Amino acid sequence: MNALAFAWRSLVRQPARATLGVLGVAAVGALLFDMLLLSQGLIVSMRDLLARSGWDIRVSAGDLPGRGGRVSAATSTAERIAALPSVKAALMVRVANAQIERSGGGPPIGDAPSIGGGPPIAAVFEGIGGRSRHREPIAPPWTVVRGREARGDTEVVIDSAIAAAANLQVGGTITLRASCVSDREALPPARLTVVGIAEFPFAGTNEDAIGGSLDALKAACGGNVGDEADLLLVTSVGEPAETAAAIRAEIPHLNALTNDQVVGRLQQTGFTYFRQISAVLTTITVSFAVLLIAVLLTVSVNQRLGEIAALRALGFSRWRVVTDVLSESALIVGSGGILSLPLGLLLASGLDRILKEMPGIPADLHFFVFERDALFTHIGLLVATAVIAALYPMRIVSSLPIAATLRDEVIG
Amino acid sequence: MPDVIVDAQHVGRAFAMPAGPVHAVRDVTLQIRAGDHVAVRGPSGCGKSTLLHMLGCVDAPSSGTLLFDGRDVATLSDARRSALRLTRIGFIFQRFFLLPMLTAAENVELPLSEAGASKRDRQLRTKELLDYVGLSARADHRPSQLSGGEMQRVAIARALANRPQLLLADEPTGELDEATGAQIAALLDRVNADGTALVIVTHDHTLAERAARVLTMRDGCIEQETRQ
Numbered sequence: 001m002n003a004l005a006f007a008w009r010s011l012v013r014q015p016a017r018a019t020l021g022v023l024g025v026a027a028v029g030a031l032l033f034d035m036l037l038l039s040q041g042l043i044v045s046m047r048d049l050l051a052r053s054g055w056d057i058r059v060s061a062g063d064l065p066g067r068g069g070r071v072s073a074a075t076s077t078a079e080r081i082a083a084l085p086s087v088k089a090a091l092m093v094r095v096a097n098a099q100i101e102r103s104g105g106g107p108p109i110g111d112a113p114s115i116g117g118g119p120p121i122a123a124v125f126e127g128i129g130g131r132s133r134h135r136e137p138i139a140p141p142w143t144v145v146r147g148r149e150a151r152g153d154t155e156v157v158i159d160s161a162i163a164a165a166a167n168l169q170v171g172g173t174i175t176l177r178a179s180c181v182s183d184r185e186a187l188p189p190a191r192l193t194v195v196g197i198a199e200f201p202f203a204g205t206n207e208d209a210i211g212g213s214l215d216a217l218k219a220a221c222g223g224n225v226g227d228e229a230d231l232l233l234v235t236s237v238g239e240p241a242e243t244a245a246a247i248r249a250e251i252p253h254l255n256a257l258t259n260d261q262v263v264g265r266l267q268q269t270g271f272t273y274f275r276q277i278s279a280v281l282t283t284i285t286v287s288f289a290v291l292l293i294a295v296l297l298t299v300s301v302n303q304r305l306g307e308i309a310a311l312r313a314l315g316f317s318r319w320r321v322v323t324d325v326l327s328e329s330a331l332i333v334g335s336g337g338i339l340s341l342p343l344g345l346l347l348a349s350g351l352d353r354i355l356k357e358m359p360g361i362p363a364d365l366h367f368f369v370f371e372r373d374a375l376f377t378h379i380g381l382l383v384a385t386a387v388i389a390a391l392y393p394m395r396i397v398s399s400l401p402i403a404a405t406l407r408d409e410v411i412g
Numbered sequence: 413m414p415d416v417i418v419d420a421q422h423v424g425r426a427f428a429m430p431a432g433p434v435h436a437v438r439d440v441t442l443q444i445r446a447g448d449h450v451a452v453r454g455p456s457g458c459g460k461s462t463l464l465h466m467l468g469c470v471d472a473p474s475s476g477t478l479l480f481d482g483r484d485v486a487t488l489s490d491a492r493r494s495a496l497r498l499t500r501i502g503f504i505f506q507r508f509f510l511l512p513m514l515t516a517a518e519n520v521e522l523p524l525s526e527a528g529a530s531k532r533d534r535q536l537r538t539k540e541l542l543d544y545v546g547l548s549a550r551a552d553h554r555p556s557q558l559s560g561g562e563m564q565r566v567a568i569a570r571a572l573a574n575r576p577q578l579l580l581a582d583e584p585t586g587e588l589d590e591a592t593g594a595q596i597a598a599l600l601d602r603v604n605a606d607g608t609a610l611v612i613v614t615h616d617h618t619l620a621e622r623a624a625r626v627l628t629m630r631d632g633c634i635e636q637e638t639r640q
Contacts, residue, residue: 009513012513306507307511311522313470314498314503314526314571315495315497315498315501315574317494319491403461403462403471406582407461409507409509
């Protein structure tokens with residue numbers, strides 16, 4: 001009977017204790033796995049999201065896109081950027097808050113839009129205007145899933161949530177007010193035609209979005225829009241880093257970042273909190289697992305000292321009895337570790353849903369992303385847990401005085 | 413002296429205690445030869461078990477020399493002593509120390525497995541030993557399903573697994589009633605008659621009287637040796 005089989009029989013001998021250990025490791029392991037997924041999840045997800053958007057470079061007035069002020073003289077800036085040899089296209093993005101009336105609405109009440117079908121729907125209006133050197137069509141930062149792309153100053157695409165809430169179909173009309181300067185503006189409502197239903201990857205989970213041209217946005221804002229952009233999206237024909245450097249050289253007061261540089265900045269700033277939390281919780285969970293297994297094994301070994309001494313007297317080597325303890329630890333941690341994977345994924349899915357409720361988090365961004373490296377780290381930490389937890393009980397059996405223990409067992 | 417298994421010359425064993433060393437065994441000179449049947453008796457605390465542990469290489473003398481098969485036990489590494497115990501020495505304990513999660517057969521098989529015997533050899537030897545101790549029918553029973561006498565018989569089978577030269581028994585009938593103790597004593601006689609040297613530490617006069625040599629200990633010393 002090898003050490004592993006022997007350890008298995010020892011565990012089965014005390015099923016309640018073994019079950020407690022396995023379940024404890026499964027619970028702690030699930031948390032550990034989630035912390036590992038969290039530590040890199042946002043970075044991986046954001047990198048993926050940026051890559052899928054089709055734009056290589058983001059130009060903004062602040063240190064990161066979406067932070068700081070707006071890009072002034074946006075049209076001429078976009079033209080200067082588009083004129084650079086390594087730039088394929090540049091797209092101005094202007095964002096405004098909008099209030100959409102529900103269909104069948106009556107006259108406006110006070111400052112609010114008419115809400116015959118219920119309260120107005122708050123949404124983000126993304127207005128875009130592009131500059132391309134070769135007059136090629138420029139893809140918007142959304143994906144039309146039904147209908148067609150919006151054109152001119154009277155057409156928009158909306159997300160499916162707005163379509164459902166306002167009972168709108170492609171070809172329908174929405175009445176909305178957008179605030180391009182201040183939320184306190186009292187503007188007349190604008191009527192725009194819905195020509196498509198689109199997905200907005202950077203819109204928040206609970207954030208509804210509308211997309212259209214800058215002219216459509218201007219119409220919705222009652223013409224009250226300066227020549228400003230929140231962001232300029234750029235596609236390059238060459239190496240994005242070189243193009244970004246060229247943009248920075250051309251317009252030094254703006255920040256031009258490649259997708260990798262954006263991810264790098266986020267890693268150094270906002271996402272650091274998650275990594276720190278993850279590191280702290282990982283340490284705590286691993287420590288808890290070590291303590292749990294160490295206590296269970298120590299109690300188990302202490303209850304079997306007589307048997308272990310007898311085995312040693314019968315000729316079992318010190319190495320063999322130590323291996324038995326290590327095998328027990330490996331079996332508990334291994335079984336719990338296997339259970340921890342589905343449990344961790346289930347938990348990650350629930351936690352991801354909760355965390356994505358935070359305002360401003362793009363719906364397509366995930367906090368917990370499965371990665372092979374996280375799995376390997378998880379396995380590595382569990383192996384380390386099994387070994388570290390077994391150290392003390394292994395020391396007990398390896399240094400067990402055979403004769404004294406046998407004598408004590410008889411006297412006891 | 414080719415048939416000498418254990419040669420103890422002036423061995424002593426002292427234990428360090430806060431109040432000063434306690435000499436459990438003092439200046440014992442003793443030889444155990446192949447086929448010997450020795451009983452060690454004496455009052456509690458006189459050093460019987462300590463002597464047995466030294467003879468069985470689980471403890472080393474703090475003075476004197478103890479040779480097992482001509483090798484000085486004090487110079488052997490822990491691993492070599494373990495190997496010596498596994499292949500040359502059998503132990504029987506008052507409390508049996510069978511592993512409760514294993515069947516009788518699996519308990520007997522353990523030392524064979526540790527010694528690296530093949531599965532077929534283990535199975536054959538286990539069956540042979542359970543037949544020998546009269547427990548073939550109980551091979552698949554766990555210790556909790558066996559009586560005290562049956563457990564001790566399984567322990568004897570386990571101790572004989574690797575065909576030891578020397579069988580050491582520490583109060584083998586200590587936890588058994590008189591009738592069961594007599595059965596175990598008869599079994600041990602048979603083991604000895606079949607060629608295994610036997611050293612029994614016991615308080616049981618009946619058991620001691622079955623031995624060819626009876627050593628009486630007092631205060632760590634052999635006070636008297638009687639040959640019967």
